[in-house]
Amino acid sequence: xxxxxxxxxxAGMQPFLAxxxxxxxxxxxxxxxxxxxxxIITHGHxxxxxxxxGAVLATPDTIAIMxxxxxxxxxxxxxxxxxxxxxxxxxVTITFFPAGHILGSAQVLLEHKGMRIVDTGxxxxxxxxxxxxxxxxxCDLLVTEATFGLPVFQHPKPQDEIARLLASLAAYPxxxxxxxxxxxxxxxxxxxxxxxxxxxxxxxxxxxMLRLCALYEARGIALGDLRPATEASKADLAGQxxxxxxxxxxxxxxxRLPDPVLAVASGWMSVKQRAKQSGVELPLVISDHCDWGELxxxxxxxxxxxxxxxxxxxxxxxxQCQKLGLDAEPLNxxxxxxxxxxxx
Amino acid sequence: MRDFAQLLxxxxxxxxxxxxxxxxxxxxxxTPDPERGLALAILTGAISFKNVKPAILRDVVEREVxxxxxxxxxxxxxxxxxxxxxxxxxxxxxxxxxxxxxLIELFTITPKPKLPALIASxxxxxxxxxxxxxxxxxxxxxxIGLSARLAKTALAEFxxxxxxxxxxxxxxxxxxxxxxxxxxxxxxxxxxxxxxARFHPLMLSNPIDEAKDFERLDPADFAAEWKWDGIRVQLxxxxxxxxxxxxxxxxxxxxxxxxxxxxxxxxVLDGELLVGESFEPAPFNDLQQxxxxxxxxxxxxxQYPAFIRVYDMLFDGPEDIRALLWTERRARLEAWFARHRQxxxxxSPVLSFxxxxxxxxxxxxxxxxxxxxxxxxxxxxxxxxxxxxxGLWFKWKRDPNLVDxxxxxxxxxxxxxxxxxxxxxxxxxxxxxxxPIGKAYFGFTDEELxxxxxWVRNHTVKAFGPVREVEKAxxxxxxxxxxxxxxxxxxxxxxxxxxxxxxxxxxxAQEAATLDEMQVFL
Numbered sequence: 063x064x065x066x067x068x069x070x071x072x073a074g075m076q077p078f079l080a081x082x083x084x085x086x087x088x089x090x091x092x093x094x095x096x097x098x099x100x101x102i103i104t105h106g107h108x109x110x111x112x113x114x115x116g117a118v119l120a121t122p123d124t125i126a127i128m129x130x131x132x133x134x135x136x137x138x139x140x141x142x143x144x145x146x147x148x149x150x151x152x153x154v155t156i157t158f159f160p161a162g163h164i165l166g167s168a169q170v171l172l173e174h175k176g177m178r179i180v181d182t183g184x185x186x187x188x189x190x191x192x193x194x195x196x197x198x199x200x201c202d203l204l205v206t207e208a209t210f211g212l213p214v215f216q217h218p219k220p221q222d223e224i225a226r227l228l229a230s231l232a233a234y235p236x237x238x239x240x241x242x243x244x245x246x247x248x249x250x251x252x253x254x255x256x257x258x259x260x261x262x263x264x265x266x267x268x269x270x271m272l273r274l275c276a277l278y279e280a281r282g283i284a285l286g287d288l289r290p291a292t293e294a295s296k297a298d299l300a301g302q303x304x305x306x307x308x309x310x311x312x313x314x315x316x317x318r319l320p321d322p323v324l325a326v327a328s329g330w331m332s333v334k335q336r337a338k339q340s341g342v343e344l345p346l347v348i349s350d351h352c353d354w355g356e357l358x359x360x361x362x363x364x365x366x367x368x369x370x371x372x373x374x375x376x377x378x379x380x381x382q383c384q385k386l387g388l389d390a391e392p393l394n395x396x397x398x399x400x401x402x403x404x405x406x
Numbered sequence: 407m408r409d410f411a412q413l414l415x416x417x418x419x420x421x422x423x424x425x426x427x428x429x430x431x432x433x434x435x436x437t438p439d440p441e442r443g444l445a446l447a448i449l450t451g452a453i454s455f456k457n458v459k460p461a462i463l464r465d466v467v468e469r470e471v472x473x474x475x476x477x478x479x480x481x482x483x484x485x486x487x488x489x490x491x492x493x494x495x496x497x498x499x500x501x502x503x504x505x506x507x508x509l510i511e512l513f514t515i516t517p518k519p520k521l522p523a524l525i526a527s528x529x530x531x532x533x534x535x536x537x538x539x540x541x542x543x544x545x546x547x548x549x550i551g552l553s554a555r556l557a558k559t560a561l562a563e564f565x566x567x568x569x570x571x572x573x574x575x576x577x578x579x580x581x582x583x584x585x586x587x588x589x590x591x592x593x594x595x596x597x598x599x600x601x602x603a604r605f606h607p608l609m610l611s612n613p614i615d616e617a618k619d620f621e622r623l624d625p626a627d628f629a630a631e632w633k634w635d636g637i638r639v640q641l642x643x644x645x646x647x648x649x650x651x652x653x654x655x656x657x658x659x660x661x662x663x664x665x666x667x668x669x670x671x672x673x674v675l676d677g678e679l680l681v682g683e684s685f686e687p688a689p690f691n692d693l694q695q696x697x698x699x700x701x702x703x704x705x706x707x708x709q710y711p712a713f714i715r716v717y718d719m720l721f722d723g724p725e726d727i728r729a730l731l732w733t734e735r736r737a738r739l740e741a742w743f744a745r746h747r748q749x750x751x752x753x754s755p756v757l758s759f760x761x762x763x764x765x766x767x768x769x770x771x772x773x774x775x776x777x778x779x780x781x782x783x784x785x786x787x788x789x790x791x792x793x794x795x796x797g798l799w800f801k802w803k804r805d806p807n808l809v810d811x812x813x814x815x816x817x818x819x820x821x822x823x824x825x826x827x828x829x830x831x832x833x834x835x836x837x838x839x840x841x842p843i844g845k846a847y848f849g850f851t852d853e854e855l856x857x858x859x860x861w862v863r864n865h866t867v868k869a870f871g872p873v874r875e876v877e878k879a880x881x882x883x884x885x886x887x888x889x890x891x892x893x894x895x896x897x898x899x900x901x902x903x904x905x906x907x908x909x910x911x912x913x914x915a916q917e918a919a920t921l922d923e924m925q926v927f928l
Contacts, residue, residue: 213471214479214492218534312818314825332492334418334538335485343419378478385472 077203078154078174081370081393083181085172088151090119092170092181095395102156104183105167106131106246119143121158123166123281127246130277145194161185162196163350164247165278171199180364181205184373186349187356188220191258192250192283204366205393208374209351210329217329217353223346224255227303230323230344235301238319239344242308242326245270247350249305250278252327253285255348256303266291266299268306268315296320312341329353358382407503409437410445411539417449418550426552430560434587443582444506448543450557452581455513457521458544463490466522466529470495487545491538496530503532503540507582513544555654565590570607570792573655577604605640605651606674606720606728607792611782611799619800620762627787629732630757630765632772633780633801634678634715635690635888637697641665641675641714641751644724650679661699662712664750671746672723675739676790677716677754685713685752689777690902691890716743717754717782720790728790735790757781765802773804777888780804806885807927808907810918812840813880816862817873819847826855827862827874830906832882834897835920840878841897843924844886849906858909881910881918889927899924 079085083092090100097114104110104120106127111120113136118125122142129136143149145168148157153175158168163184172179180201187196210217231239243249249271256265264287267275275288291304300320310316311324326342329349337345352360357379361369369383369390376392383390413433417426430449434442447453467490468476476493483489504512509528516524525544532540542548558576562569567590578599579586588594614620638653648666650659659666662679681696682688692710696702719739720728727735736756743753759765765781772778780803788798811832819828829847833840850858861880868875885907892900899921 212479212482213475213495214483214489216492216495216534312825317825332534333483333488334415335483335488338419341421343421345419375478375482378475381474381478382472 075177077179077368078177079172079179079181079203079205082395083205083393085154087174088154090151093183101137102170103128104161104170104181105164107164107184107244110183113137117141119149119156121145121166121168124168126277126281127166127274130273131246159197159199160194162187162190162193164193165250165281165283167193167247169197169199171201177202179203179205180366182207182360184209184351185360186352187360188217190251190254190350192247192254192278193350198360198363200365202366203368203370204361204364205370205372206357206361206379207351208357208371208376208379210349210353211357211371211375211379213354213378215329215332215349215353216355217332217349218347220251220255220348221259223327223348224252224259227256227325227344227346228259228261230325231301231303234323236321238299238302238304238322239325240304240306240311240316240319240322241346242311242324242328242342243271243305244328245307246274248327248348250275250283250285251350252346252348253288253305254283257284257286261303262286263302264289266294266302266304268304268310270307270310271305291318361388362386407506407509407536407539408533409433410441410448410506411533411536413445414539414542414548414550415535417552423556426556427560427563430557431564434560434564439584439587440582441506443584443587444510446557446561446583447581448506449548449552450554451546451548453510454546455544457516457518458513458525460486460545460547462521463487463525463541463544466525467493469522470526485549487541487547488538490529491534491541494529494537496526498530499533501531503528503536506543509540509543553654554656558655561586561590565592571596573605573607575599575604576655577649577651577657600644604642605649605655607655608638608640608653608676609718609790609792609799610794611801612794612796614783614800614802616802623762623783625759625762625765627785628783629736629786630759631717631754631782631784632757632778633782633803634680634687634754635777635779636678636680636687636693636715639677639679639714640720641669641677641716642721643669643672643674645672661696661702663702664707665712665714668748668750670748671742672721673719673742674721675714675716675751676718676720677714677751679712679714681710681712683711685715687715689890691892691900712750714751715754716751718790731787731789732784733786769802769804778804779887803887806887806907807889809834809843809884809886809924809927810881810910810913811843811884812878812915812918813876813882814840814842814878815873815875816858823855826859828855828859830858830882832884834899834924835918836897841921842895843897843899843921844884844901844904846882846884846904846906849885850909854909879915881913881915882906883908883910889924891928897921897924899928 078087090102091098092102093104093110094101099116101115102119103124106124111128113132116138118137119141125140125142143158145158145160148155155173157171161167161169161183163186169183170181178201180199184207185196243252253265266289268291275285279285308326316322323343325344325346327346327348331337331345332347369388370393371379372393372395380390380392416429420426471493479493480489528540529537558572562572575597579597585597589596640651642649648669650662652658680687681693695710696706719735722738727738769781783800785798811834813830814833815831816827817829819826831842831845833842862876865877866874867877884904886901886904888902890900891898
């Protein structure tokens with residue numbers, strides 16, 4: 063009840079997190095862009111989880127994903143930490159909370175001398191049965207992503223987008239429908255959404271999807287009848303759904319498909335001009351990040367007085383936080399920008 | 407409105423022309439009058455609203471959204487209409503939007519001060535796709551890549567009528583086109599319209615086959631004219647009204663007031679639109695400054711004055727003379743010019759020649775000395791027939807220029823070719839580096855395309871997004887119609903109508919053309 067006053071005191075204090083997300087008292091970095099001795103990894107996407115660190119602290123799902131992608135020995139050692147279980151290292155306490163972004167994705171709560179810092183990693187608040195559901199965590203300093211940090215991003219209901227895919231499938235029963243999805247997270251979520259819409263025919267997969275879908279299934283997320291697209295004949299694929307990475311749908315790989323409808327599932331697909339430029343015929347606005355409204359809602363609800371904005375369109379969100387009277391600044395961590403449009 | 411929004415989205419995102427057609431025809435079948443006619447009018451740009459302007463939409467949005475955030479968003483999205491559709495923060499789609507018919511009525515009759523409130527309430531009631539369609543309708547900037555020709559083709563398919571018949575009627579009917587649809591559905595006669603005042607499909611030529619045609623054709627049967635390097639137009643003057651149409655029937659009059667305000671006498675004329683002082687044609691580049699504009703840029707009116715070089719006549723005053731022979735029409739045309747002094751149209755001269763060899767020599771000289779594109783041959787005894795009838799009109803283009811150029815970049819094509827590297831940029835040597843001189847998409851067979859695709863993938867040195875830079879090792883023999891100096895290109899040269907003539911798998915890249923050697927084409 064007196065948090066406001068306590069916060070006021072804390073707001074003036076130097077945070078124990080550096081701007082490159084290094085937790086200074088214990089010299090461990092969150093999602094480091096270069097190999098480090100001690101890394102805390104929020105989730106398995108390539109721009110957050112890299113190979114070559116010394117010791118890695120992450121959720122068991124994230125560790126499994128990293129080992130699947132980069133090999134069992136992609137870090138010196140792994141320490142799994144379950145959601146909600148505090149781990150104290152020296153005088154810093156680390157707790158993971160679900161971020162709802164992909165399987166195993168975590169927000170990191172750091173506590174040190176009474177100050178609470180949360181790094182959201184990538185996160186979303188919409189229901190997604192392929193990821194542990196987001197939990198809101200109160201804090202003093204919030205490090206938030208801003209992938210869709212512009213008010214033009216107002217994600218529609220994913221179920222409605224899947225309904226559009228199924229309607230197109232019904233309208234063009236002779237054409238394969240290839241959905242471009244990032245191989246980790248988006249692919250499994252889209253498959254789960256298709257299944258939940260009542261579609262139980264086989265779904266065909268590009269080779270890049272196979273192992274990660276198997277990993278999801280092995281960890282208890284049912285995805286139904288999945289088959290490798292390479293083993294089906296061109297005729298078999300007429301009127302079927304095929305899931306492939308966006309890079310493959312416009313490449314030689316797609317020549318095996320009969321007269322394909324090119325769909326891409328991504329938050330970026332809301333901008334029609336962009337979809338058109340990239341030759342996407344059926345843009346599906348399905349995002350694993352918060353939209354503008356959810357980002358704003360989360361910032362307010364965490365109660366944080368100080369906001370660091372990273373990973374995306376920082377300018378608009380920083381401006382918006384300042385309008386709300388919060389102390390906000392962009393982090394400008396460079397290496398994040400490169401992978402920007404790959405995994406959303 | 408929901409169906410129209412869906413149609414609009416499909417038209418914007420479907421690369422296939424056939425599928426666009428299919429969707430249009432389906433919409434016209436499924437939609438009643440006057441809704442479908444108004445949809446057609448919106449798609450072809452035949453409707454605009456005096457008071458509904460982008461600035462009003464912007465004001466409406468900035469009342470609801472922080473202007474700074476709006477600006478950041480607009481920078482990101484890049485399209486005002488789309489930014490407005492995406493950023494609108496209020497959503498209450500419980501009550502459906504009005505029909506197109508009601509919407510157009512609302513936009514037309516609502517007084518200016520009440521428009522912002524109307525637009526705001528419509529945006530709030532719309533689902534996201536409809537919001538996008540609504541903004542497109544309101545601003546009149548559809549930008550969905552639909553040509554008037556495609557719309558007319560859809561009408562032809564819808565009604566099971568030849569495209570020519572649609573074009574005959576199109577410019578005489580107006581939204582919501584009830585009489586047009588009644589005719590297409592065989593419920594009424596063809597609409598009766600002022601025949602002298604609308605677009606008439608053009609008569610087109612076939613390329614001459616030098617090896618076969620000259621043997622069997624008698625030069626005495628043919629008239630010859632220069633082939634002018636402009637764009638084909640139809641000029642219609644009737645009872646004080648002057649219209650100007652492109653060869654596909656698009657109305658381009660508003661962009662050429664310098665012509666339409668200076669026509670004396672009535673008739674329907676066929677000719678070439680050119681720019682230049684005192685009827686001296688300037689390069690096509692100059693003409694291009696005046697094309698694809700809704701209205702003329704005042705500066706261009708003096709810098710690039712337009713004129714029309716006329717070579718045929720379809721109506722002499724109100725009289726349809728298309729059934730007359732070319733010789734008779736030419737006599738009518740010359741008499742018309744003698745009757746009406748003109749300042750912005752002149753007569754394309756008829757060339758006199760005795761033999762094909764002699765005309766060939768004139769053609770060669772014309773190309774070398776005046777940059778003429780070639781010559782046209784017209785059968786003296788032919789009536790004016792729409793379409794591309796065989797054996798009546800021929801074009802005999804000048805020989806293309808050829809240059810050996812080095813492949814530099816490749817980009818994937820569109821549609822059927824979207825997985826192949828099929829768009830090629832090639833260049834010429836400038837010292838030790840190759841600088842780009844042009845781009846070509848065709849001139850090779852499907853088999854060659856597959857080989858080129860493989861070659862590009864195996865010789866890529868760098869990738870910039872969709873573009874691959876390749877080793878400077880493959881030579882194309884590029885054919886082109888002409889070369890012009892250009893400030894936009896690093897090489898200082900722009901090629902007209904380049905195409906790949908041969909792939910020189912055998913030729914070492916070092917032996918390809920240098921920029922210095924290219925100067926002779928300028």
